[in-house]
Amino acid sequence: MLDSARRSGGRIWDLSLLGGAAAAILLFSGQLESAERDFDAYIAERGEDLTACFKELPELRDQGLGLGMTRGAERGAPSVPIRRVVLALDASGSMAGRIGGQTKMDIARAAAIDFVSNLDEDIELGLVLFGHTGTNQESGRADSCRGVELTQSIQRDDRSALTRELENVSATGWTPLAAAIEQAGESFQATEVPGEQVVYVISDGEETCHGDPVEAARQLSESDVRAVVNIIGFDLPREERDALHAVAEAGNGRFLEVANARELQSSLSDAAQNRLANQGALARTQLNTGGGQAANALSTSGMLARSKLCLKAATGRERLGLAGWARERGLDSDTTRAVGELLDARAESYQSQLAEFEAEAERRRAAADAALQEDLDRTTDAFRDTQED
Structure with missing residues (x-):
């Protein structure tokens, strides 16, 4: 025409x-x-x-964010700055077990204190203890499964109080992992930036209080706080590794397995400075693309x-x-x-x-x-x- x-x-x-x-x-x-x-x-x-x-x-919009990944022992600035961290420490009775002459609780406590002392001062930090009440006997199970406590509200100023909480905790009861993740998430705020709020869970075993930690991690990651849930599995039985790995995966986080004090210390340090930044970079790129x-x-x-x-x-x-x-x-x-x-x-x-x-x-x-x-x-x-x- x-x-x-x-x-x-x-x-x-x-x-x-x-x-x-x-x-x-x-x-x-x-x-x-x-x-x-x-x-x-x-x-x-x-x-x-x-x-x-x-x-x-x-x-x-046709431009990506250009976010890079840090690798290995690199110590570059994170692509997504961490703003808030909640450390969730397992204080169930199995943490009284020994590795190389030390209890797992002593090893975890020392690594956590070192982690806290070396964390950037601008990062707000809180502490959740779980399984630290009741006993690890069936008679003490109900009390222990209710024993999830934000013992240190998230803040950036007074870390000495948090350190004292860590020094005084002892291995006691069962493992309410799902409830601990939910409790940690209540300390966070709504944000548009995935990965700037993080839960670090240190545990030597899977959920034993009938909760669903995979769903708890998924809901926290997909909620408006856009948090990441990392699991550091400590001296895990073989049959429990997959369970904790699934929790980290659902929380858009990373599962790390450690066998001794040196590995635990290294994992906490490395996760704080490198790998979490990579998870945040990926999440931000996903958000930018969509x-x-x-x-x-x-x-x-x-x-x-x-x-x-x-x-x-x-x-x-x-x-x-x-x-x-x-x-x-x-x-x-x-x-x-x-x-x-x-x-x-x-x-x-x-x-x-x-x-x-x-x-x-x-x-x-x-x-x-x-x-x-x-x-x-x-x-x-x-x-x-x-x-x-």
Whole structure:
């Protein structure tokens, strides 16, 4: 249609688009050129600027965050600064077991105190103890399973009080792990930045109080606090490793297994400075990708909807004003009908341009979304590489 169209002053029409009766009458009467002149005159006087409906395409998000991953013993600045940490320490009776002449509780206590003392002063810190009440006998189970306590509210100032709590804790009862994760999460605040609030759980065993720590970790990670749940498994029985690994995975965190005091100390230090930052970087990239693609879709669909509405309204106004204008000029009905069909041809030609405009907008959106996805894929691959270090 567009290739065969006659162009006049930037206006597009074609004799083949006229209705058969109107075209035949005009050809017979020799009034075709007059109808063309009337059409051009009407567009000059009453025509709309239809090109205004095809504004510039919207700005799209196609850039990733450029977050890098720290590896091994690197000590670079975290991609996502940690703002709040809750240390959740298992004080169940099994922590009284010995490794190399020391109880597991003594080893965990010393590692936790060192972790606290070396944590950046700007980070708010809290302490949850669990399994530290009741006994590890069946008769003391109910009391112990209720024994989940935020013994130190989250703060950045007085860490000496938290250290004293750690020094005084002793291995006692059962393991209410799910309740401990839930209690830790209550100390956090809503945030738009995944990974800046963290739970570190130090435990030597799985849940023994009929809770669901996997679901507790998942809910905390997916809630508006966007927290990460890391599990440091200490001298674990083989059959309990998978259970604790599943908790960390559900909490968008990392599962670390340690066998002795040196490994526990190293794991806490490394997790605080490197691997947690990597988890946060991945989570932020995931959020950026999803948010960017949603914004691109909204911008593109909104712009196209406005363009379609603009064109429909403008061509409608052109068609609606023709009858009065034709009466003012004394045009007969056949000429008026022919000019109307030329207006319809003009509207149809712009509909074709709108379809091309829409195709280009969708192509650009797909390209922008693909660029965001590529950045997420690169970040995900880099994160997996760090987990293998």
